[in-house]
Amino acid sequence: MKRGRNAYTPGQRPLRGHTNEFPKGKGGVVFCKVCNIVYFKKSWHHNLRRHKNLHEDLAVAFVVCPACAMIQNGKYEGRVVLTNMPPLVRENLENLIHAFTHRAYQRDPLDRLIAIKKQNATFEITTTENQLAAKLAKKIKDVYKKVRVNVSYGHAKDKASEITIAFLS
Ligand SMILES: [Zn+2]
Incomplete structure (x- = not known):
């Protein structure tokens, strides 16, 4: 997902189907109608707490x-597949994944865990950001050590990267 100062500037990179919904002018804010995060000053925030120039006639839009x-859309940008997981680590690992991705979300509302699909010794974790998946994989390697990590980066634009972590028995 593109982000940063110039990502998602109104008019420059509109969401499909919402081309004209961004308020014009500097003071406007845009809420996500699904999760309520709010866009102002060229990036997404959890709320308006840091918005210093609130006017009563603030232009508000919803996207x-x-x-x-x-x-x-059923998409993801980062995917981590854990295989051959010993039964004893599964619960701890699940807690680690939730805690780690929650901290990332608190820092940046676009960084999210999408799902953990569990099937016995295999977990498939999807995230909205490939950097988040990469950091999560590094964390898991740091904590569990006896793992083998394989990374395949998405090369094309917006292509997801894929990380496999095999537990060594
Ligand atoms: Zn949202």
Whole structure:
């Protein structure tokens, strides 16, 4: 997902189907109608707490934020597949994944865990950001050590990267 100062500037990179919904002018804000995060000063925030120039006549618009749009469309940008997981680590690992991705979400509302699909010794974890998947994989390697990590980066634009972590028995 593109982000940063110039990502998602109104008029420059509108969401499909919402071309004219961004308020014009500097003071406007845009809410995600799915998760309620809010876009102002060229990036997404959890709320308006840091918005210092609130006017009563503030222009307000509603769209679907890039993270929710990705989830609604059944897409993801990062995928981590854990295989051969010993039964004893599964619960801890699940807690680690939730805690780690929640911290990332608190820092940036577009960084999200989409799902953990569990099937016995295999977990498939999807995220809205490939960097989040990469950091999560590094964290898992740091904590569990006896793992083998394989990364395949998405090369084309917006292509998801894929990380496999095999537990060594
Ligand atoms: Zn949203």
